[in-house]
Amino acid sequence: MDITEVPVSQDNKGKKKKNKKAKKKSVSQEGNEESGGVETKEEKMEKSEPAFPPTFSVSEIKNKQRRHLMFMKLKQEKRKQKMQIKKKKKKEREALGDKAPPKEVPKTIENQRVYDETTVDPEDEEIAFDEGTDEFSAYFNGLTNPKVLITTSDRPRGRTVRFCEQLATVIPNAHVYYRRGLALKRIIPQCIARNFTYLIVINEDRKVPNGLVLCHLPDGPTAHFKISSVRLRKEMKRRGKDPTEHSPEVILNNFTTRLGHSIGRLFAALFPQDPQFVGRQVATFHNQRDFVFFRFHRYIFKNEKKVGIQELGPRFTLKLRSLQKGTFDSKFGEYEWVLKRHEMDACRRKFQL
Amino acid sequence: MQHDDVIWDIIGNQQFCSFKVKTKSQGFCRNEYNVTGLCNRSSCPLANSQYATIREEKGQCFLYMKVIERAAFPAKMWEKVKLSKNYEKALEQIDENLIYWPRFIRHKCKQRFTKITQYLIRMRKLVLKRQRKLVPLSRKVERREKRKEEKALIAAQLDNAIEKELLERLKQGTYGDIYNFPVHAFDRALEQQDAESESEEEEEGEEEEEDDEDTGKREFVAEEEVEESDLSDFEDMNKLKTSSDEEEQDEEEESSEEEEEEEEEEEEEETMTKASRSKGKSPANGSAARKKRAYVEIEYETEPVAKSRATS
Numbered sequence: 034m035d036i037t038e039v040p041v042s043q044d045n046k047g048k049k050k051k052n053k054k055a056k057k058k059s060v061s062q063e064g065n066e067e068s069g070g071v072e073t074k075e076e077k078m079e080k081s082e083p084a085f086p087p088t089f090s091v092s093e094i095k096n097k098q099r100r101h102l103m104f105m106k107l108k109q110e111k112r113k114q115k116m117q118i119k120k121k122k123k124k125e126r127e128a129l130g131d132k133a134p135p136k137e138v139p140k141t142i143e144n145q146r147v148y149d150e151t152t153v154d155p156e157d158e159e160i161a162f163d164e165g166t167d168e169f170s171a172y173f174n175g176l177t178n179p180k181v182l183i184t185t186s187d188r189p190r191g192r193t194v195r196f197c198e199q200l201a202t203v204i205p206n207a208h209v210y211y212r213r214g215l216a217l218k219r220i221i222p223q224c225i226a227r228n229f230t231y232l233i234v235i236n237e238d239r240k241v242p243n244g245l246v247l248c249h250l251p252d253g254p255t256a257h258f259k260i261s262s263v264r265l266r267k268e269m270k271r272r273g274k275d276p277t278e279h280s281p282e283v284i285l286n287n288f289t290t291r292l293g294h295s296i297g298r299l300f301a302a303l304f305p306q307d308p309q310f311v312g313r314q315v316a317t318f319h320n321q322r323d324f325v326f327f328r329f330h331r332y333i334f335k336n337e338k339k340v341g342i343q344e345l346g347p348r349f350t351l352k353l354r355s356l357q358k359g360t361f362d363s364k365f366g367e368y369e370w371v372l373k374r375h376e377m378d379a380c381r382r383k384f385q386l
Numbered sequence: 387m388q389h390d391d392v393i394w395d396i397i398g399n400q401q402f403c404s405f406k407v408k409t410k411s412q413g414f415c416r417n418e419y420n421v422t423g424l425c426n427r428s429s430c431p432l433a434n435s436q437y438a439t440i441r442e443e444k445g446q447c448f449l450y451m452k453v454i455e456r457a458a459f460p461a462k463m464w465e466k467v468k469l470s471k472n473y474e475k476a477l478e479q480i481d482e483n484l485i486y487w488p489r490f491i492r493h494k495c496k497q498r499f500t501k502i503t504q505y506l507i508r509m510r511k512l513v514l515k516r517q518r519k520l521v522p523l524s525r526k527v528e529r530r531e532k533r534k535e536e537k538a539l540i541a542a543q544l545d546n547a548i549e550k551e552l553l554e555r556l557k558q559g560t561y562g563d564i565y566n567f568p569v570h571a572f573d574r575a576l577e578q579q580d581a582e583s584e585s586e587e588e589e590e591g592e593e594e595e596e597d598d599e600d601t602g603k604r605e606f607v608a609e610e611e612v613e614e615s616d617l618s619d620f621e622d623m624n625k626l627k628t629s630s631d632e633e634e635q636d637e638e639e640e641s642s643e644e645e646e647e648e649e650e651e652e653e654e655e656e657t658m659t660k661a662s663r664s665k666g667k668s669p670a671n672g673s674a675a676r677k678k679r680a681y682v683e684i685e686y687e688t689e690p691v692a693k694s695r696a697t698s
Binding site: 141143187216261262282284285310312313315317319322323324326328330332334337338340342350352355374380 | 518
C-alpha cells in the first residue's frame with residue numbers, strides 16, 4: 034500500500050506535501066516517473082529549499098495544478114533573489130556615500146532605439162539644400178500664406194462635424210466645407226484655383242473620425258494618417274476658454290529622421306509663418322514612438338523659470354500610414370513611404386519618424 | 387395532357403409547392419421564370435401551359451416563352467428571344483412575339499422589362515460614382531496599437547516637454563521684448579538663499595554684488611509675491627543637488643577667490659535648476675498645486691541640508 038501510494042504523493046510537489054516529504058524520503062527513490070522531479074525532490078529535502086537544476090523546466094509537468102504551484106514557487110525564488118541583490122546594492126551605495134558610482138540609467142525604448150540611418154544631422158548640407166528647394170520652400174521663404182480647407186468623408190456624423198469645427202478654430206485661416214459626395218479629384222483643382230494651400234479630409238467610421246488625409250495643394254505631398262483618441266473641447270478637463278483668432282506658435286518635437294522631417298514641415302506649413310505672441314497660444318506636434326500627439330495650449334510665463342500651460346482645443350493622436358508624392362491619387366500616385374506592418378512593426382525598438 | 391387547373395389545385399392550395407414562400411399577407415413564388423414574383427393562379431409558371439417571362443443575363447434581356455405544344459419536351463420548353471438594347475424597340479419586339487397572347491402576360495412582361503432596364507441603368511451609374519472601399523481592421527493589431535499609443539503617451543510627458551520648449555524659446559529670445567523678466571532677479575534670490583546656508587565670508591561678497599546689480603536693474607513688484615514659491619522651489623533644487631553641491635563646495639573652499647566661487651555656483655545652480663525643472667518637478671496641474679507642494683517640502687529639506695553641513 035505504502036509503495037503504491039508513494040509514487041502519487043511523491044510527484045505531488047505541492048506545498049502541502051512538504052511536511053510529508055521527510056517521512057517518505059526513503060521510499061521516494063523508488064519508482065518515479067519523472068526523473069527531474071526526483072532530483073528536485075531530493076534536493077529539496079536536503080536543503081529544504083526549492084532548487085532547480087538547469088535541465089528542469091516548469092513546463093514539463095503535465096498536471097496543471099502542480100505546474101502552477103511550481104511556477105509560483107519559482108517566481109517567488111526569483112523575486113527573493115532580486116530583492117537581495119537590490120538590498121546589497123543599496124547598502125553598498127550607502128556605505129560608499131559620495132564615491133558611489135552614478136546611478137545606472139534604466140533602459141527605455143527611446144534609449145534602446147535602433148539607430149536609423151536616415152536620422153537628420155542638423156548641419157547636413159544636402160538636407161538643407163533639399164529643404165530649400167522642396168514643395169514647402171515657398172512657404173518657408175514667406176511667399177505664401179497658408180489657407181486650409183477642411184472637409185470630411187461622405188455624410189459626416191455629429192462628432193466628426195464638431196471635430197472639424199474645432200480644428201478650424203485652431204488652425205487660422207481654415208474653412209470647413211461640407212463634402213456632399215464630391216470626388217476629391219475634382220475638388221483639388223478647384224481648391225488650387227482658389228488659392229488654397231492645404232486640403233484636410235477627415236475620414237469617418239461609425240460616427241467617429243478615424244483617418245486624416247493631409248494634402249499640400251499646389252501638387253505637394255499627401256500624407257494619410259490614422260487618428261485615434263480624439264478628445265473634443267468639452268471633454269477636456271480643466272480647459273480654458275475658446276482659442277482666439279491669434280495665430281499660434283508651433284512646437285514640433287522629436288522628428289528626427291528624414292521622413293520625420295518632411296512630416297514635420299508638413300505640419301509646420303499649416304500655420305502662418307509669423308505667430309502672434311500676444312495670443313500666447315501654442316500648437317504642439319510631439320512625436321513619440323511614431324505616434325504624433327497634437328495638443329493646443331495657452332501659456333503664460335510666471336517668471337523666467339516657470340511657465341504655466343492650460344489646455345484648450347481638441348487633442349488627438351496621429352499615426353502616419355502613407356506619404357505620397359503628388360496630390361491625392363490613390364490609384365496612380367507615387368508613394369514615397371507606406372506603412373508595411375510586417376516589416377516595420379516587427380521590431381519594438383525601431384521607429385520610422 | 388396538361389391539366390393546369392389540376393396542377394394549380396394541388397400546388398396552389400392544398401399541397402406543397404417548393405417554390406412557394408408564404409408570409410402573413412402574401413405568398414411569393416421563387417421560381418426563376420415567374421413574371422410577377424407572386425404566387426397566383428395566373429402568375430404560376432407551373433400551372434400555366436402558355437407563359438412568358440423576361441430574364442436578364444449579364445446586362446442582356448431575353449424573352450422566354452412557353453407554349454403547350456412543347457409541354458412534352460422539357461428540354462426545349464422555353465423559347466428564348468434576345469431583346470434589343472433600345473428600350474422602344476425591345477417593347478415592340480415583345481409585342482410582336484406575344485401577339486395574340488393574353489393581355490395579362492403581355493402587360494406583366496413589359497412591366498418586368500421596364501424594371502429590369504431601370505435597375506441596369508442604376509448599376510451602371512453607381513459604378514461611375516466613387517465607391518466606398520472597405521478596409522478590414524485586424525482586431526489584434528488595433529489592440530496592440532492602442533496599447534503602444536498609451537505607452538507612448540506616458541513616455542512622452544507632453545506637458546513637461548512643452549514647458550521646456552517654451553522656456554527654451556524664452557531664453558533664446560524669440561519672444562523679443564514682450565516679457566521683461568530681469569535675469570538677475572533670479573540670481574539675487576539665489577544669492578539670498580546662499581547667504582542663509584553658507585559661511586559669512588561669502589555673504590560679504592554677495593552683498594557687494596547685490597548692490598552693484600541693484601543700481602542697473604528694475605524690480606517688478608509682482609515678481610516678489612511669487613518669489614516665496616520661487617524660494618521654496620530653489621530649496622527644492624538645493625535638495626536635489628546636495629551631493630554635487632557638497633563636492634563643488636569642498637573643491638571651491640580650497641580655492642582662493644571667493645567671488646569666482648559664487649559666480650560658478652550661481653551658474654551651476656542655474657543649470658541645475660533648468661535640469662531639475664525639465665526632470666519633471668513641475669506637475670501637470672496649475673501653479674496652485676505646484677506652490678502647495680513646494681511649501682510642504684520646505685519643512686523637510688532644511689534638516690538634511692543642515693546634517694550634510696555637519697558631516698562636511
